[in-house]
Amino acid sequence: MIEETIFSKIIRKELPSDMLYQDELVTAFRDINPQRSLHVLIVPNRHIPTVDDVTSEDEAALGRMFSVARKIARDEGISADGYRLVVNCGEHGRQEVPHIHMHLLGGEDVGPMLNRRN
Ligand code: AMP
Numbered sequence: 001m002i003e004e005t006i007f008s009k010i011i012r013k014e015l016p017s018d019m020l021y022q023d024e025l026v027t028a029f030r031d032i033n034p035q036r037s038l039h040v041l042i043v044p045n046r047h048i049p050t051v052d053d054v055t056s057e058d059e060a061a062l063g064r065m066f067s068v069a070r071k072i073a074r075d076e077g078i079s080a081d082g083y084r085l086v087v088n089c090g091e092h093g094r095q096e097v098p099h100i101h102m103h104l105l106g107g108e109d110v111g112p113m114l115n116r117r118n
Pocket of ligand 1: 006017029030034097
């Protein structure tokens with residue numbers, strides 16, 4: 001079992017965060033280093049390190065992450081203009097925190113999906 005990360009402590013409220021939502025499956029809080037006007041992280045409460053560790057038992061939590069992203073986008077008033085959801089996985093995906101998280105980015109045009117190679 002890979003050691004839990006700072007996100008587990010945020011989920012258990014042992015560390016402070018700007019938490020927007022929590023239920024029995026997922027937690028959402030503002031990113032500490034926002035990359036766009038709105039930058040929220042949505043995480044499963046259970047410690048799943050990466051997408052590569054997902055099992056069928058996680059499907060309810062992973063599905064809930066999308067419906068919570070939609071709710072937060074509506075609550076924050078950005079749903080009509082659109083937004084981006086990003087999930088990084090592992091080294092090549094440049095995942096920094098090994099606890100699955102969905103980035104919700106918006107409040108402005110977030111730009112092209114990836115830097116073009118050519
Ligand atoms: P990733 O590169 O996909 O693993 O993204 C990790 C994200 O976690 C980054 O956007 C960080 O700014 C964010 N982050 C790290 N520590 C915290 C924290 N204590 N509270 C909120 N966001 C955090």
